Amino acid sequence: MLSVGDGGEFQQALHGALRSHHVPFRAHAMADLAAWTDAEVKGMAAVMCGYTDPPRMTALARLLANHPVFADARFEYASGLDAEHVVFRSLDEYGDTWFVSPVLLESPSPYDLYEESLTKFEQKCGLRDYLDLYQWLKTVVENDIPGDVAEFGSYKGHSGYLIARTLGALGSAKRLYMFDTFESFPVEPLGVDHFWSETHEVDFEDVRTKLAPFSNVQLVKGDFTETLASTATGPLALAYIDCDSYRATRFLFDALLPDGISAGGLLICEDYGHPALLGNRAAVHESLDGRPGLLRFFSQFSGLYITVKLT
Numbered sequence: 321m322l323s324v325g326d327g328g329e330f331q332q333a334l335h336g337a338l339r340s341h342h343v344p345f346r347a348h349a350m351a352d353l354a355a356w357t358d359a360e361v362k363g364m365a366a367v368m369c370g371y372t373d374p375p376r377m378t379a380l381a382r383l384l385a386n387h388p389v390f391a392d393a394r395f396e397y398a399s400g401l402d403a404e405h406v407v408f409r410s411l412d413e414y415g416d417t418w419f420v421s422p423v424l425l426e427s428p429s430p431y432d433l434y435e436e437s438l439t440k441f442e443q444k445c446g447l448r449d450y451l452d453l454y455q456w457l458k459t460v461v462e463n464d465i466p467g468d469v470a471e472f473g474s475y476k477g478h479s480g481y482l483i484a485r486t487l488g489a490l491g492s493a494k495r496l497y498m499f500d501t502f503e504s505f506p507v508e509p510l511g512v513d514h515f516w517s518e519t520h521e522v523d524f525e526d527v528r529t530k531l532a533p534f535s536n537v538q539l540v541k542g543d544f545t546e547t548l549a550s551t552a553t554g555p556l557a558l559a560y561i562d563c564d565s566y567r568a569t570r571f572l573f574d575a576l577l578p579d580g581i582s583a584g585g586l587l588i589c590e591d592y593g594h595p596a597l598l599g600n601r602a603a604v605h606e607s608l609d610g611r612p613g614l615l616r617f618f619s620q621f622s623g624l625y626i627t628v629k630l631t
């Protein structure tokens with residue numbers, strides 16, 4: 321086992337746990353790894369992250385994902401957002417204040433649409449995600465942003481159903497492409513994503529039946545790193561990305577930018593704010609940092625990361 325960190329409290333606790341289970345390990349700082357070759361890595365079962373702060377965790381994930389010998393090594397980590405939480409609470413003047421949201425002015429009510437979705441689907445798309453997503457869908461429809469909508473990572477169909485219902489409620493004729501294996505998570509070779517492999521089992525017929533009432537919905541079955549090129553979506557008005565992994569997120573940004581998204585169109589990353597979705601966060605920054613012509617915003621309310629392609 322390789323433990324990477326700065327010898328801090330969390331890493332010490334990690335070492336204590338490894339010792340108590342008689343697991344042999346070596347400890348190194350991140351800077352040591354860049355030049356490592358096969359010889360140093362030989363026999364190593366996994367890399368354990370001793371950092372819990374997002375900047376160093378993300379930097380380590382990026383380093384390993386692109387490393388010639390570490391890319392496939394299993395990468396284990398635990399995010400500790402406690403420090404950020406304490407600072408936020410001490411500075412936040414609003415506490416439990418509630419704000420008047422534009423969704424309260426909508427008819428039918430997004431709350432009703434969401435409640436209805438729960439009569440048909442297990443809750444997978446959170447209410448906060450949906451309330452943000454609703455507003456972006458409305459913005460895209462009202463501003464006549466050209467192109468259709470695509471979801472990358474549909475699982476059992478909950479968020480796809482909400483998008484389809486919302487487009488209908490907004491009177492939009494846009495199509496919705498739902499991309500997923502509709503079987504289970506693809507086998508992920510990269511260490512940072514490996515633990516997702518073959519999770520998320522889905523009954524495709526069930527999804528198909530539940531989405532059948534929507535004539536504007538097309539289910540695209542298979543690994544979308546293979547199916548996207550042969551699916552004629554045209555430049556999209558909105559891409560809703562909820563596919564969890566570094567590999568798939570990197571692929572999508574490379575495939576969709578710049579020509580796969582219309583001017584004024586959106587890429588919305590569901591996974592960004594999730595403490596356990598480190599690979600996704602690393603991929604977002606690798607793909608977008610320093611890229612001109614994008615307006616980017618993180619919603620502290622939902623955890624969605626929103627990117628607007630300006631022209």
Ligand SMILES: C[S@@+](CC[C@H](N)C(=O)[O-])C[C@H]1O[C@@H](n2cnc3c(N)ncnc32)[C@H](O)[C@@H]1O
Nearest residue numbers: 444445473475478479500501504505543544562
């Ligand atoms: C978190 S779930 C999506 C949840 C869904 N958006 C919802 O809220 O109801 C992630 C899904 O992405 C799928 N996925 C991940 N990578 C994929 C890829 N490369 N091709 C196709 N599907 C993928 C997984 O199989 C899984 O079903």
